[in-house]
Amino acid sequence: MRIIMLRSIILYALVIFAVRLMGKRQLGELQPSELVITILVSNIATLPVEDTNIPLLVGVTPILSLVCFEVILSSLDLKLPGLRKLVSGSPKIIIRHGQVDVRTLKELRFSVDDLMMALRGQDIFDISEVEFAVVETTGSVSVLKKPEADPPQVVVADGVYSAAAADSLGISEKDILSAAKKCSSSLKDIFIMTADGSGSFCIVPKGSGKIMILGGSEDDKT
Template sequence: MGKRQLAELQPSEFVVTILISNVATLPLEDVNIPLIGGAIPILLLVSFEVIVSFITLKSQKARKVVSGSPRVIIRDGVVDQQEMKNLRLSIDDLMAQLRSKDIFDISDVAFAIIETTGSLSVFQNFDARTITPKIMNIAQTSVNDNSPPVVVVTDGVVSPQSLQYLQKDVAWLKGILDTSNVSLKDTFMLTANRSGAYHLIRKER
């Protein structure tokens, strides 16, 4: 499961955790069941979870099947009601999560995303963000400056959806890689926003 917090368990991890806790109590409740009878199913469940975690780590398709994908529920202050229905998320739950991030007005939200863990990530409008020295020294020059960065490359794999969101193409990506003198397979992660600003992390050897 890695070093993530318990609250960030994926659905498969949560199910395995519940099953392990139930199986572990069987030998304690029934003296006729030997300890080995509870240990073997636990080892099988742990092995299953390790295998699933490895597969989802290496495969984006498997990761989407097992964990789902992030869902955008607010765009430019407008709530996607259909997405909320799909997620079975009430407006009260949404507002509670926004308030926990000190946001009380939906119109202040540029993007709000429900992550696969169930947590809410929020990117505020430029004029609604908390003033910091960094913001005071930077003026917004275009609408694209208000777009959140997205992950374009993960472990050498390009995300077509991210390129579409950025309104960029493969040639643009190739130009960045050539400028950085790094190949696609040697790219651990590349994030970028619509204004063209990007951050590239090479794979460690």
């Protein structure tokens, strides 16, 4: 009993030392080779603890060897990109320019549920918000969101045209006039007109107060 206790303490200290030797990388998300080493070390460490028939030195040797191999391999990874690709693989793009790459998804055996779960993990609930999504070598998904459209700005307030606001959105006065024409005869008849960078307008004519939306990809609607 005392021997088992002593062995446990020695191997506990050894495994702590092994994890420290592998470094901070080991404590975060695991690369394939690191995962293999972690599983092997945890299995091998239990054998000499349980079985007093196995000399402690025999139990310690494979743990230290595996950890040292891992450290050397990860150092070589830095210098040899080919080896890194061979050992850890390479990141795969699963959404490119907003388009889901179904073939890569199948190749990675990534289901739609897996994809949506990974996106939700990044606080994204709408797949259309994603510009790029990459499955990293650790299996985690990195996401680049689509740039948000410029917030709408008031280009006509109480019949007065704001050239500064239109310029900041890159809209010409001609566009604003043509939008105004669609619902009112002139700018003076408009109470509020807002516009955004995509070229859609929201118009509230004087008098009626009815909100009209024009332009963008949508059909004009009221």
